[in-house]
Amino acid sequence: MNFLTRPSAHIQTAFLSPQHVAEIVQTRGLAQVFAGMVEAIRSDFLRWSEFDKTARVASHSANGVIELMPIADAKTYTFKYVNGHPSNTLRGLSTVMAFGVLADVDTGTPLLVSELTLTTALRTAATSVMAAQSLARPNSRVMALIGNGSQSEFQALAFHYLMGIEELRLYDVDASATEKLMRNLAGTSLRLVKCSSAADAARGADIITTVTADKTQATIITPDMVVPGMHINGVGGDCPGKTELHADVLRMGPVFVEYAPQSRVEGDVQQMPADFPVTELWQVLNGSATGRTSDDQVTVFDSVGFALEDFSALRFMREQSIALGIGEPLPLIPALADPKNLFSALGAPVPALAVQPSMAPALA
Numbered sequence: 356m357n358f359l360t361r362p363s364a365h366i367q368t369a370f371l372s373p374q375h376v377a378e379i380v381q382t383r384g385l386a387q388v389f390a391g392m393v394e395a396i397r398s399d400f401l402r403w404s405e406f407d408k409t410a411r412v413a414s415h416s417a418n419g420v421i422e423l424m425p426i427a428d429a430k431t432y433t434f435k436y437v438n439g440h441p442s443n444t445l446r447g448l449s450t451v452m453a454f455g456v457l458a459d460v461d462t463g464t465p466l467l468v469s470e471l472t473l474t475t476a477l478r479t480a481a482t483s484v485m486a487a488q489s490l491a492r493p494n495s496r497v498m499a500l501i502g503n504g505s506q507s508e509f510q511a512l513a514f515h516y517l518m519g520i521e522e523l524r525l526y527d528v529d530a531s532a533t534e535k536l537m538r539n540l541a542g543t544s545l546r547l548v549k550c551s552s553a554a555d556a557a558r559g560a561d562i563i564t565t566v567t568a569d570k571t572q573a574t575i576i577t578p579d580m581v582v583p584g585m586h587i588n589g590v591g592g593d594c595p596g597k598t599e600l601h602a603d604v605l606r607m608g609p610v611f612v613e614y615a616p617q618s619r620v621e622g623d624v625q626q627m628p629a630d631f632p633v634t635e636l637w638q639v640l641n642g643s644a645t646g647r648t649s650d651d652q653v654t655v656f657d658s659v660g661f662a663l664e665d666f667s668a669l670r671f672m673r674e675q676s677i678a679l680g681i682g683e684p685l686p687l688i689p690a691l692a693d694p695k696n697l698f699s700a701l702g703a704p705v706p707a708l709a710v711q712p713s714m715a716p717a718l719a
């Protein structure tokens with residue numbers, strides 16, 4: 356048998372649904388999943404130069420954005436499809452919905468198709484913690500959490516488990532979102548303080564996390580709310596025309612981003628001139644740039660979400676699914692005995708004359 360007659364390898368694409376991801380989290384434990392994801396993201400950020408990187412491709416419309424986020428190293432290619440539609444919740448839909456693919460670079464074989472809505476929330480919180488581990492004061496115990504929607508519990512618990520946050524000061528323009536968050540976190544040892552405004556939430560906080568969704572140039576955090584030593588974890592300003600931080604907040608201390616070409620378009624730094632100084636996080640992680648340099652410095656992580664975080668998250672979830680035997684096969688690519696005989700996958704015998712040429716337009 357030579358390569359011309361050899362049957363094509365049987366392609367095993369795996370599928371991870373939201374239920375599969377939930378099962379992985381329940382089996383491993385949420386704290387362990389966050390810790391594993393932080394390490395996966397950190398180890399990939401430390402290999403920064405090995406990745407073929409590009410800013411995401413965004414398709415904007417009146418209500419939101421749909422984005423494709425591709426990235427690859429020499430072995431693995433991934434992409435994520437993700438939307439951001441802040442008004443979706445009024446229609447009973449999530450603001451953010453996502454799925455993605457992990458493929459083998461050598462052959463182009465799709466190895467995994469996975470949900471990425473839950474996984475995005477996990478990886479975003481893990482990235483925020485990874486940044487805070489270098490940028491926030493290690494003795495930070497109080498976090499303001501402004502925006503109490505889908506991402507908020509993930510941020511709360513990642514900071515509780517991995518950064519030692521003990522108290523959350525909560526604010527959302529929608530009081531029912533805060534109540535939902537308080538119900539979901541009632542079983543934890545976190546002290547939950549409901550606040551009357553963003554300024555009230557920021558009072559006494561070591562870290563401010565903003566994770567609001569609004570398609571406007573918002574200024575949720577203004578300089579008067581920021582005191583020396585604070586770390587700001589800005590998560591919700593992630594699209595052109597969608598910000599959370601006043602421009603003067605960005606001037607209060609060093610600003611850290613994931614991938615500058617993307618962040619300058621999408622992040623809170625979109626408000627700043629093209630030469631406004633930003634430091635990419637990977638440089639802090641590998642020691643080529645400094646993170647926080649003193650206890651009274653203000654630091655800002657202007658997060659937008661970068662494809663490498665999804666690469667790490669997909670690879671981490673795939674490793675967990677294989678180790679735990681969770682997931683299912685997805686018959687995505689035709690199984691062919693002869694890789695040149697794609698036609699055989701149609702299965703049906705070829706009729707002598709099925710359609711008169713004159714009938715074809717009627718079927719179109």
Ligand SMILES: NC(=O)c1ccc[n+]([C@@H]2O[C@H](COP(=O)([O-])OP(=O)(O)OC[C@H]3O[C@@H](n4cnc5c(N)ncnc54)[C@H](O)[C@@H]3O)[C@@H](O)[C@H]2O)c1
Pocket residue numbers: 439441444450451475476479501502503504505506507526527528529532553566567568569573575589590591592593658659660661
């Ligand atoms: N940086 C990243 O990697 C990343 C990843 C995922 C999501 N996001 C962004 O995070 C944001 C939140 O996502 P979500 O899935 O939690 O959305 P969501 O719609 O579920 O929740 C957003 C919450 O923000 C609240 N809000 C809106 N304006 C506010 C304001 N001015 N003050 C206080 N609260 C306000 C809303 O009432 C809502 O409860 C979105 O903008 C999304 O695009 C960023």
